[in-house]
Every structure is written in structure tokens, then in C-alpha cells.
Amino acid sequence: MDERLTLEKIGELAGVSRATVSRVVNSQPNVRPEVRERVLAVIAETGYQPHLAARSLASNRTGLIGLVIPRILQSLFTDPYYPRLLQGVTQVCNEHAVILTLFMFHSEDEETRLYPRVLRPGTLDGVVVVSSQEEDPLIARLAESGLPFIVIGRPTDATAVSYVDVDNVTGAETAVSHLINLGRQRIATITGRQDMSAGLDRLEGYRRALLASGRAIDEALIAAGEFEEGQAYEAMLRLLPQQPDAVFVASDAMALGALNALHSAGLEVPGDVAVVGYDDLPAAAIASPPLTTVRQPIRRFGALAVETLLNIIETGSEPPRHILLPTELIIRETCGGS
Amino acid sequence: MDERLTLEKIGELAGVSRATVSRVVNSQPNVRPEVRERVLAVIAETGYQPHLAARSLASNRTGLIGLVIPRILQSLFTDPYYPRLLQGVTQVCNEHAVILTLFMFHSEDEETRLYPRVLRPGTLDGVVVVSSQEEDPLIARLAESGLPFIVIGRPTDATAVSYVDVDNVTGAETAVSHLINLGRQRIATITGRQDMSAGLDRLEGYRRALLASGRAIDEALIAAGEFEEGQAYEAMLRLLPQQPDAVFVASDAMALGALNALHSAGLEVPGDVAVVGYDDLPAAAIASPPLTTVRQPIRRFGALAVETLLNIIETGSEPPRHILLPTELIIRETCGGS
DNA sequence: GTGAAAGCGCTAACAG
DNA sequence: CTGTTAGCGCTTTCAC
Numbered sequence: 001m002d003e004r005l006t007l008e009k010i011g012e013l014a015g016v017s018r019a020t021v022s023r024v025v026n027s028q029p030n031v032r033p034e035v036r037e038r039v040l041a042v043i044a045e046t047g048y049q050p051h052l053a054a055r056s057l058a059s060n061r062t063g064l065i066g067l068v069i070p071r072i073l074q075s076l077f078t079d080p081y082y083p084r085l086l087q088g089v090t091q092v093c094n095e096h097a098v099i100l101t102l103f104m105f106h107s108e109d110e111e112t113r114l115y116p117r118v119l120r121p122g123t124l125d126g127v128v129v130v131s132s133q134e135e136d137p138l139i140a141r142l143a144e145s146g147l148p149f150i151v152i153g154r155p156t157d158a159t160a161v162s163y164v165d166v167d168n169v170t171g172a173e174t175a176v177s178h179l180i181n182l183g184r185q186r187i188a189t190i191t192g193r194q195d196m197s198a199g200l201d202r203l204e205g206y207r208r209a210l211l212a213s214g215r216a217i218d219e220a221l222i223a224a225g226e227f228e229e230g231q232a233y234e235a236m237l238r239l240l241p242q243q244p245d246a247v248f249v250a251s252d253a254m255a256l257g258a259l260n261a262l263h264s265a266g267l268e269v270p271g272d273v274a275v276v277g278y279d280d281l282p283a284a285a286i287a288s289p290p291l292t293t294v295r296q297p298i299r300r301f302g303a304l305a306v307e308t309l310l311n312i313i314e315t316g317s318e319p320p321r322h323i324l325l326p327t328e329l330i331i332r333e334t335c336g337g338s
Numbered sequence: 339m340d341e342r343l344t345l346e347k348i349g350e351l352a353g354v355s356r357a358t359v360s361r362v363v364n365s366q367p368n369v370r371p372e373v374r375e376r377v378l379a380v381i382a383e384t385g386y387q388p389h390l391a392a393r394s395l396a397s398n399r400t401g402l403i404g405l406v407i408p409r410i411l412q413s414l415f416t417d418p419y420y421p422r423l424l425q426g427v428t429q430v431c432n433e434h435a436v437i438l439t440l441f442m443f444h445s446e447d448e449e450t451r452l453y454p455r456v457l458r459p460g461t462l463d464g465v466v467v468v469s470s471q472e473e474d475p476l477i478a479r480l481a482e483s484g485l486p487f488i489v490i491g492r493p494t495d496a497t498a499v500s501y502v503d504v505d506n507v508t509g510a511e512t513a514v515s516h517l518i519n520l521g522r523q524r525i526a527t528i529t530g531r532q533d534m535s536a537g538l539d540r541l542e543g544y545r546r547a548l549l550a551s552g553r554a555i556d557e558a559l560i561a562a563g564e565f566e567e568g569q570a571y572e573a574m575l576r577l578l579p580q581q582p583d584a585v586f587v588a589s590d591a592m593a594l595g596a597l598n599a600l601h602s603a604g605l606e607v608p609g610d611v612a613v614v615g616y617d618d619l620p621a622a623a624i625a626s627p628p629l630t631t632v633r634q635p636i637r638r639f640g641a642l643a644v645e646t647l648l649n650i651i652e653t654g655s656e657p658p659r660h661i662l663l664p665t666e667l668i669i670r671e672t673c674g675g676s
Numbered sequence: 677g678t679g680a681a682a683g684c685g686c687t688a689a690c691a692g
Numbered sequence: 693c694t695g696t697t698a699g700c701g702c703t704t705t706c707a708c
Contacts, residue, residue, distance in 0.1 A: 004459065004701095023703095050701080051395075051702070053394035058704080082420075087444070104424060120387045122685080355696080395684085
């Protein structure tokens with residue numbers, strides 16, 4: 001390591017001023033081709049890279065974006081959701097040469113203590129927030145701070161805020177329609193938390209599919225599972241007296257619980273009761289029988305979130321972007337058809 | 339948002355100079371308690387936060403550290419390794435108020451193109467590198483750049499470099515000793531890649547356990563599995579003619595393959611052959627029979643890596659830190675004992 | 677096209 | 693103890 005390279009030094013070596021080198025580095029016009037060449041050569045030789053902090057200070061752009069993951073559901077650690085999401089996110093960051101910072105919080109205390117840091121001036125150009133169960137105070141603070149941001153997973157209020165989400169309504173609707181087409185008559189559902197948009201939307205999709213086929217909604221066939229395996233086990237047992245011949249379960253984790261309940265009640269899947277889950281966890285493929293489920297394009301999802309954020313940074317947050325990604329029904333054995 | 343807060347403005351409001359405010363913000367001594375109070379009050383009122391880029395430029399410290407994840411083995415996406423690691427890493431970052439940046443690469447091309455960015459001046463105070471299979475060129479470049487760094491997982495050369503690793507030798511030794519104590523006589527092993535320290539060390543532990551109990555090493559009982567399930571399946575079949583009554587498999591993914599091979603050969607586990615894996619994947623607990631395996635403290639691991647890095651940043655990289663974490667043998671049913 | 681000059685907001689000597 | 697003064701390395705007018 002000899003001494004540190006600066007624009008000034010590169011300028012000296014190329015026989016031009018610091019300003020010209022800056023123009024070359026930032027590929028601005030108004031530099032004679034021949035001069036540009038010469039500067040570029042010196043940069044290549046020396047391996048010069050601009051000092052990020054200095055550039056940030058002068059240009060008011062840091063080249064950093066943040067990914068904020070609020071307190072995490074335990075479930076997401078047996079689930080490749082985050083790794084996949086990160087793959088998509090980092091890939092786009094790499095393509096656009098922005099640096100990703102990761103904020104993961106482990107407790108409410110940490111969140112309140114550290115949220116200000118996310119908003120801190122001179123730190124980030126924009127933020128991707130993974131929406132948590134409750135209404136996240138960070139979203140409101142981001143909105144009033146003017147820092148560009150986008151939410152992954154539609155927040156329960158939404159509209160004014162940009163978000164990228166999976167089309168949970170259509171995903172659920174497709175799953176339930178499939179059960180209908182297979183001739184199932186008494187289709188129950190085990191719902192997720194109704195304070196999360198995913199929970200709400202998947203129930204809505206269930207309703208729409210039934211209604212679209214001219215059926216009535218029987219509230220007795222709807223049981224709350226809260227996105228937890230244990231609760232879903234109980235919910236399935238509660239549904240049994242209604243004699244459902246199919247059940248749409250709003251997550252694979254819960255579907256596994258429901259499957260257990262059916263087995264312990266001595267019922268056959270899919271013979272007596274067909275089951276469809278949601279998420280396509282790795283566990284779904286190796287369940288017995290293998291679980292029919294709805295797959296989400298998580299990787300693309302992360303990629304799209306960052307692309308949209310970069311676009312917002314570039315062009316402003318108006319109008320808010322609302323992006324919905326389609327899902328895919330993965331047919332395995334628990335639905336008893338193909 | 340009204341206009342931006344700066345040190346200068348806070349100084350005005352508190353009736354002191356910018357320098358004094360700076361001292362208060364950085365909790366330096368030499369400020370009269372009463373003045374400190376007053377400044378602190380103004381800061382609290384206004385919600386002032388120092389501009390990170392400006393501070394970085396002036397102090398040559400960014401408050402950012404990087405986590406570099408080289409091209410990822412596919413397996414690590416069905417494995418909660420990274421989520422756990424990130425939990426530990428981010429927790430310590432949060433405690434010490436440093437911001438984590440994440441570099442994940444998806445191809446060799448991306449690596450070579452983007453490594454310079456990691457080294458870029460004015461960006462990071464230090465780097466945690468997750469060691470990849472091959473010898474990573476990044477490590478050499480970090481070493482010569484003078485940027486503080488630490489490696490997760492001992493690099494195959496090591497010694498001059500600081501690292502945090504799991505004690506794979508002892509972990510494997512404990513596992514094999516357990517099989518010996520259970521009375522198994524012909525203990526085979528399926529090894530991981532021998533160009534990775536984890537693969538080497540786990541084989542070494544196998545050897546030590548055998549030697550410590552006064553047994554000879556039978557090379558015919560050692561088969562290469564390369565850390566892949568399919569290869570391990572084949573390896574197990576190759577071992578069968580040697581009539582092993584136990585096998586230590588250097589990863590759970592491979593152990594699952596071995597289990598398959600044993601089943602298809604009509605052998606009972608643990609009746610005919612006992613099996614011990616390594617990693618304690620979620621799949622290990624739900625294998626049939628549930629897999630005895632070696633658990634690594636991944637979360638602590640990530641935490642310790644960051645703590646050590648911060649220490650290196652503080653006090654310099656000499657001497658290199660070499661930290662080994664103990665593992666835990668998780669006894670389930672495939673070893674046929676407790 | 678190109679250079680000179682003025683900061684960006686902060687830290688860190690250095691006086692006092 | 694506190695204020696004044698230089699920069700940190702870059703971008704960005706503004707002249708030429």
C-alpha cells in the first residue's frame with residue numbers, strides 16, 4: 001500500500017484537473033474522447049476507486065440501500081423464505097452496483113431503539129421494509145421522513161405506500177377452484193392471522209372461488225389457525241364434525257398440522273379429505289402424502305422490490321407503486337387429482 | 339421536514355460552538371456537565387443525528403462492516419445456516435451500533451467484478467468473510483489491503499489469518515467415540531470434500547477417535563461423499579461389502595443419502611448399521627429413524643465473528659485470532675444408544 | 677471542453 | 693473547558 005489515491009492524484013498523473021477526472025469517473029459528457037481515454041488508462045493502471053464517503057458527502061447520495069427485517073416469526077427459520085428473498089435482493093443490488101445494508105431486529109426494544117438509525121441522514125438512499133404482522137411504526141416514520149422506501153408484503157392500510165406483494169387472493173382462489181373442479185363439495189378452510197394481509201387475502205380468495213362457482217359461504221367451515229401448526233391441528237379437529245371433504249389451509253406449516261389431525265382422526269388424505277396448503281415449503285414436498293400447495297416467486301419478489309425502489313429513488317415516489325406477483329399451484333397428492 | 343439539522347445549528351440553539359456539540363455527541367470528556375446537559379436537551383428536542391457520510395469523511399471510520407457470502411452451495415438454502423448466522427451477526431451489530439452490509443455473490447463472474455467494491459476506500463471498517471469451498475482470492479486481497487477482516491470457517495491455509503470456526507475435529511471425534519462406546523466394531527465413514535477444512539477436520543476426528551481407542555484405521559472403511567447426498571448414497575453402497583456396523587457421515591445431507599442406501603439394501607438402522615450425521619439440519623430430526631448428529635452453535639458463531647472483528651478494528655489484527663467453538667452431540671435413534 | 681473554487685457536515689488539532 | 697481553524701475527497705457551479 002503506497003499512499004492513498006485521490007482524484008487529485010489521478011488528475012496529476014493524467015495531466016488534467018480533478019474536475020475532469022470526476023467527469024470521467026461519472027461518465028459525464030463534455031470530455032474530449034482523447035482525454036477521457038488517457039484518464040481511463042490511468043484509473044485502470046492505478047486501480048483507483050472513488051472514496052465513497054467523500055462522494056456521499058458531496059453528492060448527497062450514498063449508493064446504499066437498506067433492507068429492514070422486523071422481528072422475525074420463528075417459522076421463517078425453517079423456511080427458505082429469507083435466503084431466497086436475499087438472493088433476489090442482492091442480485092439486483094449487484095447489477096446496479098448498490099450496496100445492501102441489512103437491519104434485522106430481534107425484539108421490540110431493539111426496533112424502537114434502532115429505527116432512528118435507519119432514518120439517519122447521510123446513510124441510505126432508500127429502504128426496503130419487509131412488512132411484519134402488526135402495523136409497523138417504521139412505515140409511518142419513513143413516510144414522513146421523505147426517504148424513498150418500498151414495502152414487501154402489502155401493509156394492512158396501504159394505498160399511499162409503495163409495495164410489492166404476492167397475489168394472495170388469486171393464489172387462494174386458484175387453489176380452492178381446483179378443489180371445486182375436482183368435485184369436492186364441502187370445502188373448509190383454516191385461516192391465517194386476520195391482522196396480516198396474507199391471512200386476510202387468502203381467506204378472501206377462498207370466498208371468491210366458492211362464490212364464483214355459485215356456492216354459498218358456510219361460516220361453520222371456516223376455522224382460525226393463526227399461521228401456527230398447533231392451532232391448525234386444533235382447528236382441523238373442530239372442523240371435523242362439519243364433515244368437510246376438502247380443506248384449504250392458508251400455510252404449509254398449518255397444513256402439516258391439519259394433516260396430522262386428519263391422520264389421528266383416522267381419516268384418509270386425499271380419500272376422505274383433500275388438503276391444499278400455501279407457501280411450498282421444502283417440508284411440503286416430503287410430507288406424506290406430498291402436499292399440494294401454492295408456490296410464491298420469492299426470489300423474483302425480492303428482485304422486483306429492489307428494482308422498484310431504485311426506480312423510486314430515481315424518479316420520486318409518486319404515484320405509489322403497487323405490484324402484485326402471480327403464484328403457481330403445485331399439484332401433488334393431497335388434493336387427489338391433477 | 340424543515341431544513342436539515344447540522345452540528346452548527348445545534349450549536350446555535352444551545353449557544354455553543356460546533357466543536358462542543360461534537361464532543362457531546364461523541365461522549366468525549368472536557369465538556370462542563372451543565373453545558374453537556376443543555377446540548378443533550380437540544381439534541382433530544384430536535385432529534386438531531388449526525389450525518390454519517392460527513393463523519394466518515396472526517397474521521398476515516400464509517401461505522402459499517404461487511405458480511406461477504408461467496409457463491410453459495412445450493413444446500414445452504416434448505417438449511418437454516420444463513421438465517422441463524424445472520425441472527426448472531428446482526429444482534430452484535432445492533433448492540434455495537436454498527437451497520438451491516440451484505441455482499442452475496444451468485445457467480446464467479448460477479449465475484450471478480452465486485453470484489454473491488456468490498457475493498458473500496460471509505461466504505462467499510464472491516465469485513466466478515468464466510469469461507470467458501472475453494473481458496474478465496476478475496477482473502478488474499480483483504481490481507482494485502484490492510485482492511486481488518488475475519489473469516490468464518492477456517493481457510494485451508496490459515497495461521498496468518500483470523501478466523502472463527504467450529505471445532506470439527508473434536509465434534510467428529512466425539513461422535514465416533516460414542517459409536518465405539520456403544521460397542522460398534524466396524525465403524526466406517528463417509529467424508530466431505532477434502533479441499534474444505536470442514537471435510538478434512540471431520541475425517542481427522544474420525545481417525546483420532548479410532549486411534550484413541552487403540553484401533554487401526556482401515557482405509558477400506560473410508561468412502562468419499564463430497565458433501566453431496568447422491569454421492570453419499572453411492573458411497574454407502576460401496577462400503578456395504580466391508581460389512582460396517584456403523585457409519586459416521588460428515589454431513590446430515592449425506593447421512594440422509596446413506597440412510598436411503600441402507601434401506602434399499604434391506605438393512606436395519608440402527609439394528610444392522612448405526613448412523614451418525616453432522617450439522618443437525620431440521621431434516622435430521624424428522625428423518626426415519628431420527629438422526630443422531632452433531633450440532634454446531636451457528637448463532638453464537640456469527641456473534642463471535644463480529645465481536646472479534648470489532649476487536650480487531652479497535653486494536654489491530656496482530657496477533658491473528660483463532661477461535662474454535664465446541665459442538666454438541668445430539669443423540670436420536672440412528673445410533674442405537676443414548 | 678476544462679480548470680478554479682466553493683462547499684457537503686463532520687472531526688481533530690491547536691490556541692486560548 | 694471551549695472556540696477557531698483546517699481539512700477529509702468529492703461534486704458542482706461558474707468562468708474561461
